[in-house]
Amino acid sequence: MIHSYSDSKIVENILQLTGLIQEALNSLTRATMNISLVHSLLYNAGSYESAIAQSACGYLSCGYSGYTFPTQFIPNRQEVLMELKSAAKLCDILFYSYSDKSKLGNGRSLCLEAAETIQSPLLSLGDEIFAFQSALGYILPIYRRLGKLKEKKVVVSWGYDTRFSLPATAHALVYLSAVLGADVSIIAPKDFPLLRRVLKKSKKIAGESDGSVETVERTEKEYHDADAVFAFNWCSVNEFIRPERNKDLAFQYRDWQISKDCLDNALFMTEQPQRLDMIAERAVMDSSANLTSHWLESRILVLLASMDAIFRHNSTIRALV
Structure with a gap:
């Protein structure tokens, strides 16, 4: 199931899970969520996004590989989806973002299409319309x-x-x-x-x-x-x-x-x-x-809680977009 944060129970749950995760940060291991490898593929992402993803994976003691889109040319929509599908194949969850600076809304629709067509667990770190994380x-x-x-x-x-x-x-x-x-x-x-x-x-x-x-x-x-x-x-x-x-x-x-x-x-x-x-x-x-100084810590906790919401036993969530 794909969610766009419109269910208040899911949003409340993510916020409440951060407290439990914060208490257990020193003992968190990848066994907690059964995650061994995370990939990211980010396009025009904010300056903090890759580092936040690495920090979250560090707490889980799992592998993290950050990929980028080609710089020799601007990939079209289908090429972007192919890249996302390729990056998602060999990992437990793919973090992705796509902000299109030439057409407002294109990145959002692309992120939603990726969630519909890629069957692996996905977590969007944002686009040009919404940055929920x-x-x-x-x-x-x-x-x-x-x-x-x-x-x-x-x-x-x-x-x-x-x-x-x-x-x-x-x-x-x-x-x-x-x-x-x-x-x-x-x-x-x-x-x-x-x-x-x-x-x-x-x-x-x-x-x-x-x-x-x-x-x-x-x-x-x-x-x-x-x-x-x-x-x-x-x-x-x-x-x-x-x-x-x-x-x-x-x-x-x-x-x-x-x-x-x-x-x-x-x-x-x-x-x-x-x-x-x-x-x-x-x-x-x-x-x-x-309270702005709390944002960075909160971002990492929210990302960990969002991953937990996806990988929890009996979870029906496959993608958060």
Whole structure:
């Protein structure tokens, strides 16, 4: 069975498993999940992805081989699927990601097609639309502080910076928070909206989990009322194939910075690696409310828990995409 993190029981289970795994890190062996070899095949992946995969495999004392797509030419869709199928053949599980920087949504559909056609266990580390593993790494520290996110107010906010990452983590944060029953507010300038189809999908799942998803105006009250604020500097999806225009578009929003007064009592997380005096004021970054430093550890725990969810006895999950 293939899952896209739309089942709240699976998401809750992954988050809860991290606690058990963290307690057993010193004694984890590959026998725990009966995994001896992991392969990865990543295309335009984030800077942390390969190292996180290696760290997780290190805790399991299992082998890890990271493969890359050819650089002499740009493979077409069928060639990518052939590469993925080849990499998946000789391992227990394949970590993969594919972010297409020329056509928005192509990587997502390719990752889903791979999960449908390759019969080996698969775990996606993200694409240009959704980065669920990254988002769970941000949610976990908040989840542990607040307990379940149901009926909690979560803000996903754009903030001024100059890196203009793909909105994949922000999309996944909105969606997963909705799956967990949170009331999600999205705060973003008109030039940096999140994808309408992602918001539509998130609103639908929120209706099934007694949560809500809405785009709101930027006011101090919206931040004040929040239990958790996630702030990211994502690129303009309207200028996806013209990334050089992001800098000029963003300059008019250079005052979009999270302040200590604005944050009030909310917990806070932002992009890794953290930058000072950009998305948030130094007082926010230095405060105990900033849990961003927990993200890397959380990412590794979430990946281990996701592997456990796939390999657990009687599990019906073959792929998490």
